[in-house]
Amino acid sequence: MSKTILVLGGGWGGLTAAHALKGKLLGDYRIAVIEKRQSFVFYPSFLRAMIGETTGLKYIESPLKNLLKKDLEIINEEVIRIDPETKTVYTNAQTIQADYIIIAMGAELYPETIPGFNEHCLNIYDKQGAFDIHEKLKTFTKGKIAFLVTRTPFRCPPAPYEAAMLAEWFIREKGIRNDVEISIYTPEKFPMPSAGEQVGEAFKQILNAHNIQFFPENTVTKIEDHKIIFSNNKEVSCDLLIGVPPHGAPKAIVESGLTNSSGYIPVHPQTMEMLDNVEELTTRFPGIYAIGDSAGIMLLNGKYLPKGGVFAEEEA
Ligand SMILES: Cc1cc2nc3c(=O)[nH]c(=O)nc-3n(C[C@H](O)[C@H](O)[C@H](O)COP(=O)(O)OP(=O)(O)OC[C@H]3O[C@@H](n4cnc5c(N)ncnc54)[C@H](O)[C@@H]3O)c2cc1C
Numbered sequence: 417m418s419k420t421i422l423v424l425g426g427g428w429g430g431l432t433a434a435h436a437l438k439g440k441l442l443g444d445y446r447i448a449v450i451e452k453r454q455s456f457v458f459y460p461s462f463l464r465a466m467i468g469e470t471t472g473l474k475y476i477e478s479p480l481k482n483l484l485k486k487d488l489e490i491i492n493e494e495v496i497r498i499d500p501e502t503k504t505v506y507t508n509a510q511t512i513q514a515d516y517i518i519i520a521m522g523a524e525l526y527p528e529t530i531p532g533f534n535e536h537c538l539n540i541y542d543k544q545g546a547f548d549i550h551e552k553l554k555t556f557t558k559g560k561i562a563f564l565v566t567r568t569p570f571r572c573p574p575a576p577y578e579a580a581m582l583a584e585w586f587i588r589e590k591g592i593r594n595d596v597e598i599s600i601y602t603p604e605k606f607p608m609p610s611a612g613e614q615v616g617e618a619f620k621q622i623l624n625a626h627n628i629q630f631f632p633e634n635t636v637t638k639i640e641d642h643k644i645i646f647s648n649n650k651e652v653s654c655d656l657l658i659g660v661p662p663h664g665a666p667k668a669i670v671e672s673g674l675t676n677s678s679g680y681i682p683v684h685p686q687t688m689e690m691l692d693n694v695e696e697l698t699t700r701f702p703g704i705y706a707i708g709d710s711a712g713i714m715l716l717n718g719k720y721l722p723k724g725g726v727f728a729e730e731e732a
Pocket residue numbers: 424425426427428429430450451452453456457458459460461462463493494495496520521522523540541571572575666668707708709710723724725726727728
Protein backbone atom coordinates (compact mmCIF):
# COMPACT_ATOMS: atom_id res chain seq x y z
CA MET A 417 0.00 0.00 0.00
CA SER A 418 1.32 3.43 -0.92
CA LYS A 419 2.07 5.76 1.99
CA THR A 420 1.39 9.49 1.88
CA ILE A 421 3.84 12.03 3.24
CA LEU A 422 2.49 15.57 3.35
CA VAL A 423 4.93 18.44 3.66
CA LEU A 424 3.01 21.54 4.76
CA GLY A 425 4.78 24.64 3.46
CA GLY A 426 7.12 24.90 0.48
CA GLY A 427 9.64 27.31 1.98
CA TRP A 428 13.25 26.82 2.98
CA GLY A 429 12.60 23.83 5.28
CA GLY A 430 9.70 22.20 3.45
CA LEU A 431 11.35 22.10 0.03
CA THR A 432 14.56 20.73 1.55
CA ALA A 433 12.64 17.99 3.38
CA ALA A 434 10.62 17.01 0.31
CA HIS A 435 13.70 16.80 -1.89
CA ALA A 436 15.68 14.87 0.71
CA LEU A 437 12.87 12.33 1.12
CA LYS A 438 12.47 11.96 -2.60
CA GLY A 439 16.15 11.10 -2.86
CA LYS A 440 16.14 8.62 0.03
CA LEU A 441 12.81 6.78 -0.04
CA LEU A 442 12.64 3.93 -2.47
CA GLY A 443 9.28 2.29 -1.77
CA ASP A 444 5.82 3.31 -2.83
CA TYR A 445 5.49 6.78 -1.34
CA ARG A 446 3.45 9.78 -2.39
CA ILE A 447 5.31 12.93 -1.29
CA ALA A 448 3.26 16.10 -1.70
CA VAL A 449 4.10 19.66 -0.72
CA ILE A 450 1.12 21.88 0.16
CA GLU A 451 2.06 25.53 -0.41
CA LYS A 452 -0.25 28.53 -0.60
CA ARG A 453 2.12 30.72 -2.65
CA GLN A 454 3.00 30.23 -6.33
CA SER A 455 6.62 31.19 -5.64
CA PHE A 456 9.47 30.51 -3.26
CA VAL A 457 10.43 33.74 -1.51
CA PHE A 458 14.09 34.16 -0.52
CA TYR A 459 13.85 36.51 2.49
CA PRO A 460 17.60 37.37 2.74
CA SER A 461 17.24 39.23 -0.59
CA PHE A 462 15.08 41.85 1.15
CA LEU A 463 18.27 43.37 2.58
CA ARG A 464 19.82 43.65 -0.88
CA ALA A 465 16.61 45.20 -2.20
CA MET A 466 16.75 47.75 0.61
CA ILE A 467 20.08 49.10 -0.65
CA GLY A 468 19.21 48.78 -4.34
CA GLU A 469 21.44 45.80 -5.16
CA THR A 470 18.38 43.73 -6.05
CA THR A 471 16.19 45.65 -8.41
CA GLY A 472 13.13 43.52 -9.11
CA LEU A 473 10.81 40.93 -7.59
CA LYS A 474 12.21 38.26 -9.91
CA TYR A 475 15.44 38.31 -7.86
CA ILE A 476 13.52 37.76 -4.61
CA GLU A 477 11.04 35.08 -5.61
CA SER A 478 11.15 32.16 -7.95
CA PRO A 479 8.22 30.14 -9.36
CA LEU A 480 7.90 26.95 -7.33
CA LYS A 481 7.69 24.82 -10.46
CA ASN A 482 11.27 25.86 -11.33
CA LEU A 483 12.59 24.69 -7.97
CA LEU A 484 10.86 21.36 -7.58
CA LYS A 485 12.12 18.10 -8.98
CA LYS A 486 9.82 17.01 -11.79
CA ASP A 487 8.25 14.12 -9.93
CA LEU A 488 7.55 16.06 -6.73
CA GLU A 489 3.90 16.88 -6.30
CA ILE A 490 2.95 20.43 -5.35
CA ILE A 491 -0.55 21.23 -4.16
CA ASN A 492 -1.14 24.97 -4.48
CA GLU A 493 -3.63 25.32 -1.65
CA GLU A 494 -3.81 26.83 1.82
CA VAL A 495 -3.71 24.61 4.89
CA ILE A 496 -6.63 25.56 7.09
CA ARG A 497 -6.43 22.93 9.84
CA ILE A 498 -4.39 19.91 10.87
CA ASP A 499 -5.80 17.07 12.93
CA PRO A 500 -2.74 15.36 14.43
CA GLU A 501 -4.75 12.50 16.00
CA THR A 502 -5.99 11.25 12.64
CA LYS A 503 -3.15 12.78 10.54
CA THR A 504 -5.69 14.66 8.45
CA VAL A 505 -4.95 17.94 6.70
CA TYR A 506 -7.79 20.26 5.69
CA THR A 507 -6.99 22.76 2.93
CA ASN A 508 -9.20 25.45 1.39
CA ALA A 509 -10.10 22.92 -1.32
CA GLN A 510 -9.89 19.38 0.02
CA THR A 511 -9.23 16.98 2.91
CA ILE A 512 -6.15 14.75 2.72
CA GLN A 513 -5.32 11.75 4.87
CA ALA A 514 -1.59 11.25 5.50
CA ASP A 515 0.67 8.63 7.03
CA TYR A 516 3.30 11.21 7.93
CA ILE A 517 3.13 14.99 8.18
CA ILE A 518 6.00 17.46 8.19
CA ILE A 519 4.86 20.91 9.28
CA ALA A 520 7.12 23.53 7.70
CA MET A 521 4.83 26.54 7.48
CA GLY A 522 7.33 29.03 8.86
CA ALA A 523 6.34 31.99 10.99
CA GLU A 524 3.63 34.50 10.12
CA LEU A 525 3.94 38.27 10.45
CA TYR A 526 1.37 40.06 12.60
CA PRO A 527 2.14 43.81 12.03
CA GLU A 528 -1.48 44.75 12.82
CA THR A 529 -0.98 43.78 16.49
CA ILE A 530 1.13 46.93 17.06
CA PRO A 531 -1.17 49.95 16.64
CA GLY A 532 0.23 52.23 13.93
CA PHE A 533 2.78 49.76 12.50
CA ASN A 534 1.09 49.36 9.12
CA GLU A 535 0.48 53.10 8.79
CA HIS A 536 3.76 54.59 9.99
CA CYS A 537 6.52 51.97 9.80
CA LEU A 538 8.22 50.47 6.73
CA ASN A 539 8.40 46.69 6.99
CA ILE A 540 11.86 45.28 6.22
CA TYR A 541 10.46 41.73 6.50
CA ASP A 542 8.14 42.26 3.55
CA LYS A 543 9.21 42.17 -0.10
CA GLN A 544 7.39 45.37 -1.06
CA GLY A 545 8.54 46.97 2.20
CA ALA A 546 12.17 46.39 1.23
CA PHE A 547 11.72 48.19 -2.12
CA ASP A 548 9.80 51.02 -0.41
CA ILE A 549 12.67 51.50 2.05
CA HIS A 550 15.09 51.79 -0.84
CA GLU A 551 13.01 54.56 -2.41
CA LYS A 552 13.03 56.45 0.92
CA LEU A 553 16.78 55.96 1.46
CA LYS A 554 17.51 57.27 -2.04
CA THR A 555 15.87 60.61 -1.28
CA PHE A 556 16.83 60.85 2.40
CA THR A 557 19.10 63.85 3.02
CA LYS A 558 19.24 64.45 6.78
CA GLY A 559 17.60 63.49 10.06
CA LYS A 560 17.08 60.33 12.10
CA ILE A 561 16.58 56.78 10.82
CA ALA A 562 15.26 54.41 13.49
CA PHE A 563 15.29 50.60 13.20
CA LEU A 564 12.70 48.96 15.43
CA VAL A 565 12.46 45.36 16.60
CA THR A 566 8.91 45.06 17.93
CA ARG A 567 8.84 41.61 19.56
CA THR A 568 10.94 38.47 19.96
CA PRO A 569 11.43 35.85 18.60
CA PHE A 570 11.73 36.87 14.96
CA ARG A 571 13.26 35.27 11.85
CA CYS A 572 17.01 35.60 11.57
CA PRO A 573 18.20 37.40 14.74
CA PRO A 574 21.06 39.28 13.00
CA ALA A 575 18.88 40.63 10.14
CA PRO A 576 17.76 43.96 11.71
CA TYR A 577 21.37 44.67 12.67
CA GLU A 578 22.56 43.78 9.16
CA ALA A 579 19.85 46.09 7.82
CA ALA A 580 20.99 48.99 10.04
CA MET A 581 24.63 48.49 8.99
CA LEU A 582 23.72 48.29 5.30
CA ALA A 583 21.65 51.48 5.61
CA GLU A 584 24.65 53.11 7.33
CA TRP A 585 26.87 52.07 4.40
CA PHE A 586 24.33 53.37 1.88
CA ILE A 587 24.08 56.74 3.64
CA ARG A 588 27.89 56.97 3.93
CA GLU A 589 28.28 56.22 0.21
CA LYS A 590 25.82 59.04 -0.52
CA GLY A 591 28.16 61.39 1.36
CA ILE A 592 25.56 62.48 3.93
CA ARG A 593 26.65 60.37 6.91
CA ASN A 594 27.34 63.40 9.13
CA ASP A 595 23.77 64.62 8.65
CA VAL A 596 22.10 61.32 9.55
CA GLU A 597 21.59 59.66 12.93
CA ILE A 598 20.96 55.90 12.91
CA SER A 599 19.51 54.09 15.94
CA ILE A 600 18.22 50.63 16.81
CA TYR A 601 15.47 50.04 19.41
CA THR A 602 14.79 46.49 20.58
CA PRO A 603 13.28 44.58 23.51
CA GLU A 604 16.44 42.38 23.50
CA LYS A 605 19.12 42.92 26.18
CA PHE A 606 21.84 42.79 23.54
CA PRO A 607 22.00 41.78 19.87
CA MET A 608 21.44 38.08 19.12
CA PRO A 609 20.88 36.97 22.76
CA SER A 610 20.77 33.27 21.86
CA ALA A 611 24.45 33.51 20.83
CA GLY A 612 25.39 34.66 24.34
CA GLU A 613 26.59 37.83 26.00
CA GLN A 614 30.11 37.85 24.50
CA VAL A 615 28.78 37.80 20.95
CA GLY A 616 26.26 40.49 21.94
CA GLU A 617 29.05 42.69 23.30
CA ALA A 618 31.15 42.21 20.16
CA PHE A 619 28.13 43.11 18.04
CA LYS A 620 27.55 46.26 20.09
CA GLN A 621 31.15 47.30 19.49
CA ILE A 622 30.71 46.90 15.74
CA LEU A 623 27.56 49.07 15.87
CA ASN A 624 29.44 51.60 17.95
CA ALA A 625 32.31 51.70 15.44
CA HIS A 626 29.74 52.60 12.77
CA ASN A 627 28.18 55.24 15.00
CA ILE A 628 24.88 53.35 15.16
CA GLN A 629 23.19 53.94 18.50
CA PHE A 630 21.80 50.89 20.25
CA PHE A 631 18.85 51.10 22.68
CA PRO A 632 18.14 47.70 24.30
CA GLU A 633 15.15 46.63 26.44
CA ASN A 634 12.69 48.93 24.70
CA THR A 635 9.30 47.39 23.97
CA VAL A 636 7.07 49.34 21.61
CA THR A 637 3.37 49.70 22.42
CA LYS A 638 2.26 52.10 19.72
CA ILE A 639 3.54 53.91 16.64
CA GLU A 640 2.35 57.33 15.54
CA ASP A 641 3.45 59.54 12.65
CA HIS A 642 7.25 59.83 13.06
CA LYS A 643 6.96 58.74 16.68
CA ILE A 644 7.55 55.48 18.60
CA ILE A 645 5.90 55.04 22.01
CA PHE A 646 7.41 52.44 24.34
CA SER A 647 5.92 50.55 27.30
CA ASN A 648 7.80 52.78 29.79
CA ASN A 649 6.01 55.79 28.19
CA LYS A 650 9.26 56.91 26.55
CA GLU A 651 8.59 58.59 23.20
CA VAL A 652 11.14 58.77 20.42
CA SER A 653 10.86 60.87 17.26
CA CYS A 654 12.38 59.90 13.94
CA ASP A 655 12.23 60.89 10.27
CA LEU A 656 12.27 57.39 8.82
CA LEU A 657 11.09 54.30 10.71
CA ILE A 658 12.02 50.78 9.57
CA GLY A 659 10.69 47.86 11.58
CA VAL A 660 10.51 44.11 12.13
CA PRO A 661 6.85 43.26 12.88
CA PRO A 662 5.73 40.75 15.52
CA HIS A 663 5.97 37.09 14.44
CA GLY A 664 3.89 34.11 15.47
CA ALA A 665 2.99 30.64 14.28
CA PRO A 666 0.67 30.66 11.23
CA LYS A 667 -3.02 30.80 12.17
CA ALA A 668 -3.71 27.25 10.91
CA ILE A 669 -1.15 25.89 13.37
CA VAL A 670 -2.46 27.94 16.30
CA GLU A 671 -6.09 27.07 15.53
CA SER A 672 -5.21 23.36 15.34
CA GLY A 673 -4.00 23.58 18.96
CA LEU A 674 -0.43 22.54 18.12
CA THR A 675 1.49 25.30 19.94
CA ASN A 676 2.69 25.57 23.52
CA SER A 677 3.56 28.62 25.62
CA SER A 678 6.45 29.43 23.23
CA GLY A 679 3.79 30.23 20.61
CA TYR A 680 5.28 27.57 18.30
CA ILE A 681 5.19 23.77 17.98
CA PRO A 682 7.30 22.01 20.63
CA VAL A 683 9.46 19.29 19.07
CA HIS A 684 12.20 16.88 20.06
CA PRO A 685 15.49 18.61 19.17
CA GLN A 686 16.93 15.53 17.46
CA THR A 687 13.97 13.86 15.80
CA MET A 688 11.79 16.97 15.22
CA GLU A 689 8.80 14.88 16.33
CA MET A 690 6.09 16.77 18.16
CA LEU A 691 6.32 16.77 21.95
CA ASP A 692 3.72 16.81 24.62
CA ASN A 693 6.05 17.86 27.38
CA VAL A 694 9.35 19.52 26.51
CA GLU A 695 10.99 18.56 29.81
CA GLU A 696 10.28 14.85 29.47
CA LEU A 697 10.82 14.76 25.71
CA THR A 698 7.81 12.49 25.27
CA THR A 699 6.43 12.10 21.79
CA ARG A 700 2.78 12.91 21.49
CA PHE A 701 2.03 12.30 17.87
CA PRO A 702 4.37 9.76 16.26
CA GLY A 703 4.86 10.50 12.57
CA ILE A 704 4.12 14.22 12.90
CA TYR A 705 7.14 16.49 12.65
CA ALA A 706 7.65 20.23 12.74
CA ILE A 707 10.72 21.94 11.31
CA GLY A 708 12.03 25.45 10.71
CA ASP A 709 10.41 28.59 12.01
CA SER A 710 7.17 26.77 12.93
CA ALA A 711 9.03 24.74 15.56
CA GLY A 712 9.93 25.90 19.06
CA ILE A 713 13.10 24.09 20.08
CA MET A 714 14.24 24.55 23.64
CA LEU A 715 18.04 24.31 23.92
CA LEU A 716 19.91 22.93 26.93
CA ASN A 717 20.71 26.50 28.03
CA GLY A 718 16.98 27.18 28.36
CA LYS A 719 16.88 29.47 25.34
CA TYR A 720 15.00 28.73 22.14
CA LEU A 721 16.87 27.87 18.94
CA PRO A 722 16.83 31.00 16.75
CA LYS A 723 14.64 31.02 13.67
CA GLY A 724 16.92 30.73 10.65
CA GLY A 725 17.01 29.14 7.22
CA VAL A 726 20.19 27.22 8.06
CA PHE A 727 18.41 25.55 10.98
CA ALA A 728 15.30 24.82 8.89
CA GLU A 729 17.50 23.13 6.30
CA GLU A 730 19.45 21.04 8.85
CA GLU A 731 16.24 19.97 10.57
CA ALA A 732 14.77 18.97 7.23
C1 LIG B 1 15.46 39.77 6.03
C2 LIG B 1 15.77 38.34 6.35
C3 LIG B 1 17.06 37.85 6.19
C4 LIG B 1 17.35 36.52 6.49
N1 LIG B 1 18.62 36.07 6.32
C5 LIG B 1 18.93 34.78 6.63
C6 LIG B 1 20.24 34.29 6.43
O1 LIG B 1 21.14 35.01 5.98
N2 LIG B 1 20.49 33.00 6.78
C7 LIG B 1 19.51 32.18 7.29
O2 LIG B 1 19.81 31.03 7.59
N3 LIG B 1 18.25 32.62 7.47
C8 LIG B 1 17.93 33.90 7.14
N4 LIG B 1 16.64 34.34 7.31
C9 LIG B 1 15.64 33.48 7.92
C10 LIG B 1 15.06 32.45 6.96
O3 LIG B 1 14.63 33.04 5.76
C11 LIG B 1 13.91 31.71 7.64
O4 LIG B 1 14.31 31.31 8.90
C12 LIG B 1 13.50 30.50 6.79
O5 LIG B 1 12.87 30.95 5.62
C13 LIG B 1 12.62 29.55 7.57
O6 LIG B 1 12.27 28.50 6.75
P1 LIG B 1 10.86 27.75 6.93
O7 LIG B 1 10.81 26.71 5.90
O8 LIG B 1 10.69 27.39 8.36
O9 LIG B 1 9.77 28.89 6.66
P2 LIG B 1 9.50 29.72 5.30
O10 LIG B 1 10.71 29.78 4.46
O11 LIG B 1 8.85 30.98 5.74
O12 LIG B 1 8.44 28.81 4.54
C14 LIG B 1 7.15 28.60 5.02
C15 LIG B 1 6.24 28.35 3.83
O13 LIG B 1 4.97 27.90 4.32
C16 LIG B 1 3.97 28.53 3.55
N5 LIG B 1 2.74 28.56 4.36
C17 LIG B 1 2.51 29.23 5.51
N6 LIG B 1 1.27 29.03 5.93
C18 LIG B 1 0.68 28.20 5.02
C19 LIG B 1 -0.61 27.64 4.91
N7 LIG B 1 -1.57 27.87 5.81
N8 LIG B 1 -0.86 26.82 3.86
C20 LIG B 1 0.11 26.56 2.91
N9 LIG B 1 1.34 27.10 2.96
C21 LIG B 1 1.63 27.90 4.02
C22 LIG B 1 4.53 29.92 3.27
O14 LIG B 1 3.89 30.51 2.15
C23 LIG B 1 5.99 29.62 3.02
O15 LIG B 1 6.30 29.41 1.66
C24 LIG B 1 16.33 35.67 6.98
C25 LIG B 1 15.01 36.16 7.13
C26 LIG B 1 14.74 37.47 6.82
C27 LIG B 1 13.32 37.98 6.97
